[in-house]
Amino acid sequence: DSGVTQTPKHLITATGQRVTLRCSPRSGDLSVYWYQQSLDQGLQFLIQYYNGEERAKGNILERFSAQQFPDLHSELNLSSLELGDSALYFCASSVGMGNTEAFFGQGTRLTVV
Amino acid sequence: GEDVEQSLFLSVREGDSSVINCTYTDSSSTYLYWYKQEPGAGLQLLTYIFSNMDMKQDQRLTVLLNKKDKHLSLRIADTQTGDSAIYFCAENFGAGSYQLTFGKGTKLSVIP
Numbered sequence: 001d002s003g004v005t006q007t008p009k010h011l012i013t014a015t016g017q018r019v020t021l022r023c024s025p026r027s028g029d030l031s032v033y034w035y036q037q038s039l040d041q042g043l044q045f046l047i048q049y050y051n052g053e054e055r056a057k058g059n060i061l062e063r064f065s066a067q068q069f070p071d072l073h074s075e076l077n078l079s080s081l082e083l084g085d086s087a088l089y090f091c092a093s094s095v096g097m098g099n100t101e102a103f104f105g106q107g108t109r110l111t112v113v
Numbered sequence: 114g115e116d117v118e119q120s121l122f123l124s125v126r127e128g129d130s131s132v133i134n135c136t137y138t139d140s141s142s143t144y145l146y147w148y149k150q151e152p153g154a155g156l157q158l159l160t161y162i163f164s165n166m167d168m169k170q171d172q173r174l175t176v177l178l179n180k181k182d183k184h185l186s187l188r189i190a191d192t193q194t195g196d197s198a199i200y201f202c203a204e205n206f207g208a209g210s211y212q213l214t215f216g217k218g219t220k221l222s223v224i225p
Contacts, residue, residue, distance in 0.1 A: 043215035056212055066198055072198045094211055100144055104156040
């Protein structure tokens with residue numbers, strides 16, 4: 001168990017809908033990262049938050065947004081969902097901004113039908 | 114841009130050594146990582162190596178880094194059936210961040 005908790009584990013929704021994925025980082029970790037794992041693109045970095053502020057942005061679509069709350073949990077919001085958004089979404093956390101290690105959660109598997 | 118390449122499949126017999134290879138393109142990477150993903154599970158960090166090191170050993174795992182050729186390998190000694198998983202090589206391209214570029218993963222199958 002990495003200590004990073006993601007909910008829900010599975011999510012099935014229809015095209016055009018909006019969903020929210022939640023991540024609780026390890027106790028004491030200030031940074032949260034979101035990654036997407038899909039069959040065609042592999043694992044891609046989406047976005048990083050550090051202590052509530054956006055720190056780095058990767059290949060995140062404009063239809064997607066994220067935030068980190070004062071209690072350090074983070075949410076990834078996906079809207080106007082398309083079939084191609086079906087993927088495994090991982091959250092990771094680390095103590096600081098650029099540590100040698102980050103710990104991944106179990107992921108949320110999103111299926112868009 | 115950054116790119117990490119791995120072979121997709123590797124099959125070994127139980128008890129043999131496994132060697133998973135990876136090439137990367139970003140010479141400014143400071144750390145390179147190996148992650149393991151078992152079916153239905155998250156990503157487990159196995160080990161990492163700093164870019165100024167040539168080798169790192171951790172129990173059954175040996176990481177070799179050839180910075181000149183941008184080649185990274187993971188050797189698993191005495192491979193067990195529990196080692197069957199997908200192994201991802203990753204490089205950290207983000208300064209002051211943990212922005213990883215992952216390879217597509219190598220599926221290791223261990224034959225009893």
